[in-house]
Amino acid sequence: MIQFKAILIRVTKEILRDKRTLALMLLAPILILTLMNLVFNSSTDTKLKIGVADNVPSKIIQSLPSSKVTIHHYPNSLNRAKKIQSDNLDAFVGRSKNKLEITNENEDPTKSSQVKSIFANALLVSKIKELSLILKKTSLQTSTKQTSSNLKIKNLYLYGNSNSTFFDKVFPILIGFFVFFFVFLISGIALIRERTSGTLDRLLATPIRRSQLVLGYLAGYGLFAVLQTLLIVLFAIYVLKVAIVGNLLLVLLTNILVALVALVIGLFVSTFANSEFQMMQFIPIIVVPQVFFSGIIPLDTMAHWVRFISYLLPLSYAGNALTAVMIKGQGLGVITNDWLILLVFLFIFTFLNIIGLKRYRKV
Amino acid sequence: MAKSNHTIASISHISKSFGSKKVLSNITINICEGQILGLIGPSGSGKTTTIKCLLGMERADTGLATIFGQKMPNRQILERIGYMGQTDALYENLTALENLTFFGNLMGISGAELTSTIDKNMALVNLTDSLHQIVANFSGGMKRRLSLAIALLANPDLIILDEPTVGIDPSLRLDIWTQLRTLAIAQKAIIVTTHVMDEAEKCDLVGLIINGEIFALGTPSELKEKFHATSIEEVFLKAEVSSK
Numbered sequence: 001m002i003q004f005k006a007i008l009i010r011v012t013k014e015i016l017r018d019k020r021t022l023a024l025m026l027l028a029p030i031l032i033l034t035l036m037n038l039v040f041n042s043s044t045d046t047k048l049k050i051g052v053a054d055n056v057p058s059k060i061i062q063s064l065p066s067s068k069v070t071i072h073h074y075p076n077s078l079n080r081a082k083k084i085q086s087d088n089l090d091a092f093v094g095r096s097k098n099k100l101e102i103t104n105e106n107e108d109p110t111k112s113s114q115v116k117s118i119f120a121n122a123l124l125v126s127k128i129k130e131l132s133l134i135l136k137k138t139s140l141q142t143s144t145k146q147t148s149s150n151l152k153i154k155n156l157y158l159y160g161n162s163n164s165t166f167f168d169k170v171f172p173i174l175i176g177f178f179v180f181f182f183v184f185l186i187s188g189i190a191l192i193r194e195r196t197s198g199t200l201d202r203l204l205a206t207p208i209r210r211s212q213l214v215l216g217y218l219a220g221y222g223l224f225a226v227l228q229t230l231l232i233v234l235f236a237i238y239v240l241k242v243a244i245v246g247n248l249l250l251v252l253l254t255n256i257l258v259a260l261v262a263l264v265i266g267l268f269v270s271t272f273a274n275s276e277f278q279m280m281q282f283i284p285i286i287v288v289p290q291v292f293f294s295g296i297i298p299l300d301t302m303a304h305w306v307r308f309i310s311y312l313l314p315l316s317y318a319g320n321a322l323t324a325v326m327i328k329g330q331g332l333g334v335i336t337n338d339w340l341i342l343l344v345f346l347f348i349f350t351f352l353n354i355i356g357l358k359r360y361r362k363v
Numbered sequence: 364m365a366k367s368n369h370t371i372a373s374i375s376h377i378s379k380s381f382g383s384k385k386v387l388s389n390i391t392i393n394i395c396e397g398q399i400l401g402l403i404g405p406s407g408s409g410k411t412t413t414i415k416c417l418l419g420m421e422r423a424d425t426g427l428a429t430i431f432g433q434k435m436p437n438r439q440i441l442e443r444i445g446y447m448g449q450t451d452a453l454y455e456n457l458t459a460l461e462n463l464t465f466f467g468n469l470m471g472i473s474g475a476e477l478t479s480t481i482d483k484n485m486a487l488v489n490l491t492d493s494l495h496q497i498v499a500n501f502s503g504g505m506k507r508r509l510s511l512a513i514a515l516l517a518n519p520d521l522i523i524l525d526e527p528t529v530g531i532d533p534s535l536r537l538d539i540w541t542q543l544r545t546l547a548i549a550q551k552a553i554i555v556t557t558h559v560m561d562e563a564e565k566c567d568l569v570g571l572i573i574n575g576e577i578f579a580l581g582t583p584s585e586l587k588e589k590f591h592a593t594s595i596e597e598v599f600l601k602a603e604v605s606s607k
Contacts, residue, residue: 002468002471002473003468003469003471005468006464006465006468006469009465010454010457010461010465013456013457013461014454014456014457017456017457017497018456197450197451197452197453197454197455198448198449198450198451198452199452199453199454201420201448201452202446202447202448202452202466202513203469204420205418205420205441205444205446205448206441206442206466206469206470207438207439207440207441207442207469207470207471208469209438360420361419361420361436362419362420362421362422362436363419363436363437363438
């Protein structure tokens with residue numbers, strides 16, 4: 001027990017002394033989250049700039065929603081591509097015979113599809129207007145009263161509200177990712193340092209149990225992971241005003257679990273690295289793929305075998321659980337499975353680490 | 364010069380390969396209490412691997428290593444061994460005291476016992492004034508001395524030092540050897556690897572390791588006689604030539 005405590009105290013002191021690493025762990029995620037928040041929340045209200053040739057029927061132009069587009073009029077004969085480039089238009093609409101020709105800039109495909117739906121809508125609206133005019137005429141002639149029900153749309157949301165942005169969706173996953181990333185990196189590098197400086201040999205030349213060493217590391221870095229999670233979550237709620245629907249405690253516990261998993265995976269992976277630089281080389285292999293499979297990009301549309309990969313990555317369970325709690329407000333019943341799987345990761349890698357230390361001492 | 368025949372540690376017929384490279388072949392050494400054993404040899408000859416096999420950090424392919432009559436590797440036995448590796452193996456961000464406390468705790472010492480042994484050993488390596496200094500600010504020699512103090516912390520019966528006097532100035536080196544002799548007189552067994560030949564002269568027993576084999580083993584005077592040399596340095600040079 002005294003050995004375990006000694007490791008815990010030493011790890012804690014070392015982190016506290018190393019101000020830069022401490023700052024990396026605590027402040028870097030906050031900086032990145034703030035920037036992401038700015039980026040995603042400011043780009044929601046832009047209007048589409050659409051150029052319209054003078055031979056396009058004005059009925060259709062009038063049906064375009066003025067809240068979403070600004071319209072620039074041009075004579076018909078112009079070179080469309082040039083106009084799009086010189087006037088920075090998102091699309092140019094012209095007419096040849098009975099067709100509307102929409103030239104999209106298509107630098108940003110989401111804008112192209114917005115243009116498509118807006119025009120499809122506009123066509124529909126102008127047709128309905130024509131139809132209702134005909135209807136009115138016929139009803140006047142036949143003197144039967146036609147009631148067209150005046151339907152309007154009211155949007156209701158199961159999760160979030162009309163102000164929900166992409167940032168709200170990815171935020172839970174990002175928290176899990178940051179916790180994973182920084183703990184993974186720092187714990188892995190810490191063990192490499194122990195190896196290269198010879199302290200690991202010296203540690204193992206004392207009667208400490210290999211399990212005490214691994215658990216001491218787990219406790220020491222776990223402590224800072226808790227601190228990091230607390231800071232990120234509280235910052236998000238009170239400064240970035242991100243809504244967390246579910247139980248805050250569940251969010252924290254999930255992240256602590258993520259941190260511990262990251263810790264043991266970091267320690268394990270560092271066995272295969274001979275220097276800090278080689279540890280960095282594991283980031284594109286082990287950390288980055290997890291981002292793709294963590295739920296930031298919807299997985300339902302992927303091929304079955306691709307989805308299978310996500311079952312092997314701890315961050316996908318973390319993302320799942322955090323989304324369930326933070327966005328959907330779900331409780332322990334829903335996330336228990338995710339927790340259990342994370343625990344399995346934790347146990348397997350803790351065990352592998354204890355075994356792995358046999359490389360440096362045979363008992 | 365052996366003061367008693369009570370064996371502290373023994374290595375018998377140990378061989379070890381890393382992959383296809385044979386690092387140790389058929390090494391047999393015995394060390395009794397009160398003895399200082401010096402392992403000398405060119406770098407890469409297998410001195411450190413010999414020590415690691417003895418400590419149980421490496422497992423020998425064949426042969427047997429025992430310490431205090433127990434077969435190694437054995438975790439409990441490590442409590443009674445003071446080990447200092449080739450690197451200083453210190454936590455640079457921590458103070459000397461924090462390093463000492465940490466390794467002391469790992470050896471199972473704490474409280475007043477720890478405080479008194481820290482004071483004693485820091486005085487021995489002449490670092491009492493630097494107890495609260497961060498190790499990163501130490502000079503190379505100071506780090507080596509602190510490292511030595513840590514190895515001696517638990518008052519071990521077997522002391523294993525890999526190149527203990529590298530980077531230490533001559534007067535302090537002399538102090539350290541005087542201290543090692545004092546420890547030997549107190550019936551401790553000490554194993555030292557070294558490049559410094561005049562240090563080898565101070566050992567009770569010298570093992571010359573070349574290409575993973577014990578080329579010669581005996582007291583300094585025995586070796587000098589055997590090789591018709593006037594100093595261990597000459598023995599070393601002659602041995603290296605004849606092994607080629």
